[in-house]
Amino acid sequence: MNIIEIKDLSFSYQDEIDALSNVTLSVKKGEWVSILGHNGSGKSTLSKLIIGLLKADSGEIKVDGVILNEESVHDIRRKIGIVFQNPDNQFVGVTVEDDIAFGMENLCFEQSDIIDKIKEYAEKVSMSEYLKKEPHALSGGQKQRVAIAGILAMKTDIIIFDEATSMLDPKGRESIMNYIKEINKAGVTVITITHDMKEAVLSDRIIILKEGRVIACGDTNDILNDKETLNSSNLELLLPLKLQYLLDEANLSNDKVKDILWQLSLNK
Amino acid sequence: MAIKFEQVNFEYPSFDGYNFSALKDINLEIAEKGEFITLIGETGSGKSTLVQHMNALIRPTTGSVTIYGIKIEKDTKKKGKVKLNPLRQRVGLVFQFPEYQLFEETVLKDIIFGPKNFGVKESVAIERAKQVIKHVGLDEEYLKRSPFNLSGGEKKRVSIAGILAMEPDILVLDEPTSGLDPKGRDDLLKLFMGIHNDLNKTVIIITHDMNTVYKYASRVLVMNEGHLVYDGLPQELFSKENIKSWNLDIPDIITITRQLEDKLDVNFDRQPHTIQDLFELVKEVI
Structure with a gap:
């Protein structure tokens, strides 16, 4: 069952060329999909359209069977959480516990329920010891974990990670990727928006955007096999793939090496 | 030596x-010319505190x-004899997200x-x-435009231009490529390389990207829990055992x-620097 269905979606910022043109795609319930593209490919615009922060010029977005419009936007936002790129721009609370509570307060949860849930979800992201801390005492990775706790507490069906790891150090990045895996295993539909192919190969499916258009969409294995599309995508290719292409061109590849490079590409 | 740290400790008061204690001993x-240095280390290791000492923003x-030649110590400013402005002109510091600091009507x-703040005449500054x-x-045409209508990458470039216009001898940049895609990152690094060479x-x-360190740096400094734990060539750094305990990544090529x-159960006789190098090595063994 598709939890998100997008048909012929187009959007342009004032007077400029289309940021997105005729985008059609779908996301299945419980799936982990990566939207991959370079800066300016339209991937963040797409995420803002899905949560109704921007209004499409034409086309249709359906979330869980409901068409996104002015009446439905509030209900739809209850189903989708989003973690943005810059940890400092989304920390709204004075302390960690305030920040986790923010989303629940907006959804009018009972006060006693909120207090229990803060504890429960802070523990899930290993931030229990930091509940009274202010944001300046946290690293970027810790702030992103607090954002995740706040969203998990709202029990949304879908979580979008919009380049949520691109400003973190290696340790922070790894911890966030591990939480994403866990969240998806627990049944939440995950959309990761990234320009990093190393992250994208971890997901079930990859959608590649270039200049506002979908240029590829398929299972991760199939996408990695699609040399032509990858070469035209302006993305930085994984090194094992680059090496495979060099060997192919020189007619030097054999099955053993090919298999090894394939496993390395998939981060296994 | 342009900059010399001697037994520097720094504590943030609470x-x-x-x-x-952010910096320990x-x-x-740092030489005035010819160095392309990357400063690495996990979040909170003291990197930003270290570079803020380089133009006496903190003491x-x-x-x-x-x-x-001007010695900066704890009470330097209180004595009132030392003028810090000339130092800040010679060591240009570009903060993280410099694009947030643009505020004028035009790029010019x-x-x-x-x-102008450092006493340069307006006509000279415009040149x-x-x-x-x-x-x-x-393009020169950008000078007339409003900084607020530029893309993120363009804003970053304008803010770097603002520092270059002060004609610093040393340019220090705090995570200039954070959040950029590979192309944006490489474009900026080539720009810094150009400034360095030309x-x-x-x-x-300052960076978290080990591929950048491996590809560009002539010298790498590693901070860990306030200590400077490595100062040397990038090639040697990544063969060290401690690298895991400093929470650093390994460059993809390594x-x-x-x-x-x-x-493949082989031992290559050298560490390749690029994918082309690696291809040459693999060619020999298959």
């Missing part, structure tokens, strides 16, 4: 009396930093703000703006080389 020398709690006004806008890869300036870059050696 209200509860437990001061946070740092000894370090050591104990020890001293000598910048172009933004670029000449710094030099400089025309030069530096080209150095950062933008204008013969020392450039210091990772894949090791994995291939393991799976």
